[in-house]
Structures are given as structure tokens and as C-alpha cells.
Amino acid sequence: MSILSGWGRTPKAACHVVRARTEGDVAASLGDTTLIARGNGRSYGDSALNPALTLDMRGMDRxxxxxxxxxxxxxxxxxxxxxxxxxxxxxxxxxxxxxxxxxxxxxxxxxxxxxxxxxxxxxxxxxxxxxxxxxxxxxxxxxxxxxxxxxxxxxxxxxxxxxxxxxxxxxxxxxxxSGWIVQQTLPTGTLEEAIDAFEANLDALYSVAWIDSATQGRHLGRSLVMLGHHATPDQLPSDKRRTPFAVKRKRAKRVPLDFPGFALNRYSVRAFNELYYRMGARKAGRAIVDWDTYFYPLDAILDWNRIYGKRGFFQFQCALPTDTARAGMHQLVERIAASGQGSFLSVLKRFGAQESRFSFPQEGYTLALDFPANDRSLELMDALDRITLENGGRFYLAKDGRVPRTVFSQADPRAAEFAALRREQGWDRAFASLQSERLGL
Incomplete structure (x- = not known):
């Protein structure tokens, strides 16, 4: 048995683990018990945990x-x-x-x-x-x-x-x-201005915003909106044009230990948000950054999930439809800031239209935040769940480790169809996770 968790490090479960290296190994794992396939363990909650059998797919890597x-x-x-x-x-x-x-x-x-x-x-x-x-x-x-x-x-x-x-x-x-991104940073003074910036730049290939979730009042939701597109050689400095894919890989840093619980508090989070916004605002404008910096800033810090301590953390991520997103996002950020539990990592993105059977995105906006796993955070996230429901939103299963079944079924009526199809096809008797059991899928 192995003790496994998602990237949020909670919940943890003792799981029987088998590594599959061939199609035959997968077939041999099917039997009297249910199983769930697991990749590199980067979903945040309990979606890749099955105590009876968790099938490690990293051996099938060709x-x-x-x-x-x-x-x-x-x-x-x-x-x-x-x-x-x-x-x-x-x-x-x-x-x-x-x-x-x-x-x-x-x-x-x-x-x-x-x-x-x-x-x-x-x-x-x-x-x-x-x-x-x-x-x-x-x-x-x-x-x-x-x-x-x-x-x-x-x-x-x-x-x-x-x-x-x-x-x-x-x-x-x-x-x-090339291996470079033309990034444009747009500081905004409020959440409303950040959404305006997204809407004014729908032609940008890439767009994302970091939100200050700790500041209240007239600067509620101030943000750094970052637009981007892949650079062409003529957009690069002269010393990079001859070898446009030659990007020096940075040596990753590692969080060496679990932070103590008291390290994350309203004062440290507020100070971080203040510093991060000011540093980002000073870099406003156009810059050339490498692909790793633009797409994967957190990958440069190995085991960054340890900053939340041994108890781990939950990520809250919802998507609100276009017609309610502006007001709904304001309610979410206002509730978070008022709680004094602002997140270090608060990310806003614009979703386009998507017709899918069970995928998370819907046209509108998505907000993702991390909170330490404690009672105060759970109480706050319950309140955020209610705001999400009131605004016609839904939740991201890859980030979820705690949404109650009743809340999830209200948020996403497609869940009933999916659960019925699983029963009809017999999938529910072979494939299950702690998440699917918790949500009734």
C-alpha cells in the first residue's frame, strides 16, 4: 500500500498501486474491484485516488x-x-x-x-x-x-x-x-478594469490575470493582466534570432520543507499581494520572455505545494457564464478579501464558447484560488460555493477535493446524465475514484 494524494496533499489515502507498462498490464488489472488510472499526480484533490487499485500509468510513456x-x-x-x-x-x-x-x-x-x-x-x-x-x-x-x-x-x-x-x-x-513569448503586462486598478482589459483584447492569443485577492475598498480585485503570443524571429533581440529555439533552462529551486501553519496568515498574504502587484506594475508594457517563464512560472519551484504545510491545501476553481460573470466575480473577490484569507495564487481567465459532454469550461470567466486546508478555509469555500450556484457557475473536477455532492449536482446538471451512462455501460463497476464516490458519479 502507498499513501497517495493529489497535488493539494489532501485528502490522503492508502492505495494499492500497480504500475502499468503495457496494454497487457492494464488488462490484467481489471477484475473484481474498481480502479482508477493515475498519471503524474497533478490533479489537486481526490480524482486519481482509489484505495482498492490505483493504476500508475507513468510506465506507458512512449x-x-x-x-x-x-x-x-x-x-x-x-x-x-x-x-x-x-x-x-x-x-x-x-x-x-x-x-x-x-x-x-x-x-x-x-x-x-x-x-x-x-x-x-x-x-x-x-x-x-x-x-x-x-x-x-x-x-x-x-x-x-x-x-x-x-x-x-x-x-x-x-x-x-x-x-x-x-x-x-x-x-x-x-x-x-521560436521558444519565446511576446508578453504585454497591463496593470489594472480594479477587477472591473481587468475584465474590461480581457474584453478589449479577445484577439490576443493568450491572456491571463493575477488578482490581488487581499485588498478591499476602491482597489478591490486590482490585477496584472498578461497578454501573449509566440514571438517570430524578427521580434527577438538580435542575439537570439539565429537560434530562436535556444532557451537556457533555469535551474529549478525546491521548497525544502513543509512551512509551519502560522506562516500563512492575513498579514503575510496581504504583504505578498501588495509586493507582487507593485513589482508587476513596474514591469508594465511589452517584454520578451521564454516559454517556460510565461506558461509555467510555478514549475520553477519544485514542491511548491509544501508552502501550505503538512495539512495541504484546497484549490477553489469555478467558471461563471458571461451574463453573470462580471457581477459574480465581484461577489467572489469581495467575499474573499473581507474574510482576510486572500490567496497567494489567484488567477482569472476568459473562457470562449465550448460545447462538450462533461468538460469544465463554459463561455465566461474562471477564477482559481488556493487556500490552506483548515476549518476557516472550508467555511469560506462553502460561501464561495453558494455564490457560484447563485450565478449559474460550475466547478472544475481536476482541482476539486471537497465540493459536496448536492452542490455539484446543482451546479452541473450534466452530472446526472454522466452517472446514468456510467451505470448503463457498466463503467461504474470497473472505474471509480474517491471523487466519483463523493460526488455520486
Whole structure:
């Protein structure tokens, strides 16, 4: 047995773990008990935990084929985005959609249908998946796409591993001309101004905002909105133009120990938010930054989840539809700031239109925040749940480790359809997680 958790380090569970290296290993794991496939453990809560059997897919990490003309890659589920970038960026290809960490597995990215800073333009990860191969409860492997076995395809995207074990997939990468990003930083004095900045820059390929969630009053929700696009060689300084993909990798720092619980308090969080905003505001304007800095700033700090102490942390992430997002986001940020429990990591993004069977995004805005795992945070997040429901929002399963079943079912009526399909197909008797049991999926 192994003690496992998600990236939030809570909840923890003793799980029987088997590492799969071949399709045969996956088939041999199917039996009398349920299982859940687990990639690199970067979902935050309990979605990749099953005490009976957690199937470690990191042994299936082979890239099988690549078309250098179209950027089409076929790879096994355990391949990391980091592997894909290291292999193909030097040849002018980059993931078309990426979350905030490159340490997520391909299977995990599909199971969560992760999104990035370009959802408003390009949609989620699944928009660039051509097909997936999934092993079902009977050990049979089915290839699913938009044109064939479309129910399986649609519910596997965002289905958190509950439709079967993802073995392989074909995805499309994005052609780029350098390893650099042209970033424009726009400081805003309020949350309202930040949303205005998003709306005025819907043509930007990438957009994201860090929000000061600790300041109240006339500067409520002041933000740093960061726009970006892949730099062309002529946009680079002269010393980088001849080798536009030569980006020096920075040596990652590591958090060496668990921070004590008292280190995170309203004063330290408020001080951090004040400093971070002022430093960002001084860098306002256009800059050339490397791809790693722009997309994955937290990856530069290994084990950064230890700053929340041994008890870990919860991430709250919701998406509000366009018609309620402006007022609803104001209510959320106002409630957080008033609580004195502002987050270090408060991220706002614009979502575009998305029609999907069970994936998280909906057109509007999404807000993500981290809170230490304690009673005060749980009380605050209960209040944030209510605000989300009142504004027609929904919750992100890849970040969730605590939303009550009644709240989730109210927020996302698609859950009932998904649960019914799982029963009908027999998926519920073979594939389950602590999250699916908690939410009644």
C-alpha cells in the first residue's frame, strides 16, 4: 500500500498501486474491484485516488509516431507535456493548449480536458485531440473520435478517468517560430478594469490575470493582466534570432520543507499581494520572455505545494457564464478579501464558447484560488460555493477535493446524465475514484 494524494496533499489515502507498462498490464488489472488510472499526480484533490487499485500509468510513456508536416503526434497516456516540449519545440512545435504545469501526463490532460490561457480563442485540450484509445471494463480497446464512438470520446474528455483507461491518443501540436513569448503586462486598478482589459483584447492569443485577492475598498480585485503570443524571429533581440529555439533552462529551486501553519496568515498574504502587484506594475508594457517563464512560472519551484504545510491545501476553481460573470466575480473577490484569507495564487481567465459532454469550461470567466486546508478555509469555500450556484457557475473536477455532492449536482446538471451512462455501460463497476464516490458519479 502507498499513501497517495493529489497535488493539494489532501485528502490522503492508502492505495494499492500497480504500475502499468503495457496494454497487457492494464488488462490484467481489471477484475473484481474498481480502479482508477493515475498519471503524474497533478490533479489537486481526490480524482486519481482509489484505495482498492490505483493504476500508475507513468510506465506507458512512449511517443509512437509524429507527422512533421501536420504536427500530429501519437503517444501513450503516460507521456508528460514536458517530454513533448523537450522533443518537439526545437523543431518548431508546441502544445496547442497547455495548463499551468508541464508536468501533467497526456492521459491526465485528456481526462481533465485541461484548458490554458488561450481558451477564448482555441478551446480546451480536447479541441486538438483527434482520437483516443480506451480500454473498457471487459478489457477491449476502443478507438473513439468525434466521428466514431462519439459518446465515449465526448465523455472521456473531462470524464476524469471514469469511462475507462486511456491508453493512447493522437493530438495536434501548434507550429511556432521560436521558444519565446511576446508578453504585454497591463496593470489594472480594479477587477472591473481587468475584465474590461480581457474584453478589449479577445484577439490576443493568450491572456491571463493575477488578482490581488487581499485588498478591499476602491482597489478591490486590482490585477496584472498578461497578454501573449509566440514571438517570430524578427521580434527577438538580435542575439537570439539565429537560434530562436535556444532557451537556457533555469535551474529549478525546491521548497525544502513543509512551512509551519502560522506562516500563512492575513498579514503575510496581504504583504505578498501588495509586493507582487507593485513589482508587476513596474514591469508594465511589452517584454520578451521564454516559454517556460510565461506558461509555467510555478514549475520553477519544485514542491511548491509544501508552502501550505503538512495539512495541504484546497484549490477553489469555478467558471461563471458571461451574463453573470462580471457581477459574480465581484461577489467572489469581495467575499474573499473581507474574510482576510486572500490567496497567494489567484488567477482569472476568459473562457470562449465550448460545447462538450462533461468538460469544465463554459463561455465566461474562471477564477482559481488556493487556500490552506483548515476549518476557516472550508467555511469560506462553502460561501464561495453558494455564490457560484447563485450565478449559474460550475466547478472544475481536476482541482476539486471537497465540493459536496448536492452542490455539484446543482451546479452541473450534466452530472446526472454522466452517472446514468456510467451505470448503463457498466463503467461504474470497473472505474471509480474517491471523487466519483463523493460526488455520486
Amino acid at each position: 511517443m509512437l509516431s509524429f507527422d512533421a508536416e501536420s504536427g500530429t503526434l501519437v503517444a501513450e497516456a503516460g507521456v508528460l507535456l514536458e517530454d513533448i516540449i523537450d522533443t518537439f519545440l526545437p523543431h518548431g512545435w508546441f502544445p496547442a493548449v497547455t495548463p499551468g504545469t508541464k508536468f501533467v501526463s497526456l492521459g491526465g490532460a485528456i481526462a481533465a480536458d485541461v484548458h490554458g490561457k488561450n481558451h477564448h480563442r482555441d478551446g480546451a485540450f480536447g479541441s486538438f485531440v483527434d482520437w483516443i484509445e480506451v480500454m473498457g471494463a471487459d478489457g477491449q480497446v476502443t478507438r473513439a473520435s468525434r466521428d466514431g464512438n462519439s459518446d465515449l470520446f465526448g465523455f472521456t474528455l473531462g470524464g476524469m478517468g471514469l469511462t475507462g483507461v486511456i491508453l493512447r491518443a493522437q493530438i495536434r501540436l501548434r507550429r511556432v517560430e
